[in-house]
Amino acid sequence: MAYDYAPYPYIAPPGLSGPEPRHPVVIVGAGPIGLAMAVDLAQQGVKSLVLDDNNVVSVGSRAICWSKRTLEIFDRLGVGERMLEKGVTWKVGRQFHGKDEIYSFDLLPEPGHKYPAFINLQQYYVEQYLVERAQEFPDLIDLRFLNKVIDHTDRGDHVELTVETPDGTYTLEAEWYIACDGAGSATRQRMNLAFDGQTFEEHFLIVDVEMETSPFGDHDTPERWFWFAPPFHPGQSALLHKQPDNIYRIDLQLGPDTDPKEEATEEKVIPRIKQIVGDAPFRLDWMSVYKFRCAKLDRFVHGRVLFVGDSAHVVSPFGARGGNGGVQDLDNLGWKLAAVLRGDAPPALIETYSEERTHGSAENILNSSRATNFMTPKSPIEALFRDEVLTLSERHPFARRLINSGRLSLPCSLEGMTLQTAGDAPVPPGAVITDAPLTGANGDTWLIREVQGQFTLVGFGDMALPQIDGIARIGINSRGDYPCFDATDGHAIRRYGNAHIYLFRPDGHVCAVFTTPEVAAITAAMKNAMGAAL
Template identity: 50%
Template sequence: MNSRKTLFQFGYRRSADQDRPSPARHAVIVVGAGPVGLCTAIDLAQRGVPVVLLDDADRIGEGSRGICYAKRTLEILDRLGVAEPCLERGVTWKLGKVFQRNDQLYAFDLLPEDGHKMPAFINLQQYYLEHALVERAADLPDLDIRWRNKVIGLQRRNDGVTLTIETPEGAYDLEADWVVAADGARSALRGMLGLDFRGEVFEDRFLIADVRMKGDFPPERWFWFDPPFHDGRSALLHKQPDDVWRIDLQLGPDADAKAEQTPERVMPRLRQMLGHENFTLEWVSVYTFQCRRLERFVHGRVVFAGDAAHQVSPFGARGANSGIQDAENLAWKLALVVRGEAPERLIDTYDIERSAAADENIGHSTRSTDFIAPRSAQERRFRDATLALARHTPFAKRMVNSGRLSLPSTYETPLSTPDRETWSGSARLGAPLPDAPMRTRSGQPVWLLEALGSEETVIHVPDGAPQPAGERVLVIGDDLIDAQGYFARRFDSTPGSTYLVRPDQHLAARWRHPARSQIERASRRLRGSEGDRA
């Protein structure tokens, strides 16, 4: 059921490629115009790589679907030029509360410190995010979106891929050096290659509903175990823009998915939870979920991202956030390879890094699901004992798992140069850099991540020695002023400290007093060169 009309619809347009006597060839074709495909295409286009984006539909806006976007995802969206409209419309939050029946077990704060441009989370209906991304894509001359272009055939070659595409005016072929498969959980491209997931399928069913109402609930994440309005199950409440509230209700593995979506079943459940009838039902669905992934994300010149590569439970907001981080990891590497600035094997590190991230997310997601919906008497006894102890003991509160919320991955891969000195602070090797408020030489405020942008960068704290070499060097105290000391604290900086940052803003290497050759070797290493050691 979906009472909301389609918000955004796009018309099919004939492409010049359809009139060519032989297939046109493109550097990169992205399949799927969801958040992951759009982010990948925008990132590539911003890096000067021409990209064609294909989608078999002609619209967005069918149900809220994903709604929770984490701080790191917002930082990525900011770099892509779409964070501002999302922040303006989205509901900002950082507090969560966990209840058992009517009793609050504990509360948490996801971003207790200041000095960050982006909030811990925003809630925003997915169609608003997609619309912002589509508008940004339309502004980029190197990005061609083709709606109602459905991929129906795929042939791989050593030097690329040939796609057969169905349109309202007939089929045509395209050739690509690289194809990014971001076509979702039911990926057609995954099926064309005969690939399957490995992992676990969960049988428990959950009702997901968006209701429009004026509510007194604060903009927080509220989760209930065994609530009085939904006895023996769990429930979740989130606020969205437009006076819309997201409600998740656990139904159990034997629930009839079709029957549970009827107004006769949905409305009484919602009235019992909310305690009134002053609401309208915007969207409803019943879902089960999987915690599974492809064994490999890279198959020759076809690379899988987002739900096409891995799937997790919705607990913890790990789906879209993880998929957008896939896009960020892939885009800079693919851009370097397409431009001939890095070897093709650099793409293998996408598989290494994002497979590890998928395993991390699947592990968190599986543990959350086992706690929320225990499948055995032993799991239920553990859950119930933990909840009972959590009322009185801090250690048990930390064991309560209502969905460990999305955090960015730290990459421990050959692209990073291991630390040889001891460092404190919140900056971690392999992780995205913590943001910090800075000032430019002229006194203008700027955030550290804004200054970094999308380029490989050396950050240096001067000590009187010659400035380190690099294509792009930012000097603290000259290019960027750390007036409030956030950078010094978060990066444990001392005179001479030097940091090499990847194009995706992850920390690749750091030294107290590096030699020029160390920086050069680390730079080659992060670009996928073999045999370099710092």
């Protein structure tokens, strides 16, 4: 069944009839990133106003591939389990060259993690779940649909916004303006900021079809199939992926010389789909022709205006680094902005959001550009190398490693950056939390569940952790007057080592490691992570 795009109600905002008090945070754009940003802040007691020019969730499935790290962040935000339950968990990928399968890989889930490597779930479900989650904070999140920001001015200590509604325009003031207004960000354009990068000339066609019969044939579990030069689409590439509700995503490379308008018609699309899925009946759910680029802002923090998600950086879709990168942005910014608004940290802490996430997005752009270059050779010699890699890959593992149809999104390390204190441990400072199952007084739980959302000191092995203001404590395989857990099946100790102490930031990144519980060293690392040295 097609998704029911029920519109959210528009309510005339108070600003139309009189000035509103200055808002601590205004979030522009109610896509997955803007909504999750609001939920993250609300969970820390920070009020936000979310403005969106539209009143329905994402039309079309758009971002469908959500990584393990995204699910762990969404777990903290209260929607991870719902996404996992609805989503399609896949782990086997098959690569074809022509009609032959050249190899397959299994994202073989390592045991002892709450979330799998990836799930597929349509963006409209993610947005719906986030809207419903946001509505659980009626006192902290003010969600206004059909409220389009048409102008803004940074006044130094606040930003002034002009907002257009069906009933006329009004003005607002915000201490912080968070631009979650997507790849074509009107905020970015108004500020005339350079958004440089590489544009790819290839057109790609995305089609979602609904069908009862699995196009994976005898493989009854969902997989990811990728073809170089398939018989049904000579000389180009194709991708087949399953989404919930028996919706299948088909991604076809069209080459640079096609007319996108002409390609995105039922007359052109239906015969192509039939070549892939055979005679089984299907319903065309959504289609889109796109070109893409890899580009980013130099800095994501511009005075009181903060860029988060696609407004700050765009990548090609290969490797699922767009939406997943944006989720890591908001995870990074949320605790910093809340600390600054509470007065616990200097405003300069916000600058480290730019330092850390411009690095993350550069890594995403590098990986997705490489995948795109491999998939769309731009000269005969590049095509020759690509084809010979495919030929060699039938026999040689080294060549399989060279095939690049997208390196799937992994969180970046923040090692060596301002807020981290250098140190040596199995999970080094800067790395993101690795999950592990735990058993506690109240039953089974997960490390991500116990650690994320506040500064947490975790002792692995028998030791006593000191009490320090502003830092939660938990013990693994130890006993103390604070929450202690056993490492289920030894996973946590195997991953973090024995007799190591880790200080995690609220976004789950390790910011310091210790071998002895020294109060002075832990306090200093905590202060450093809160921007005391800035």
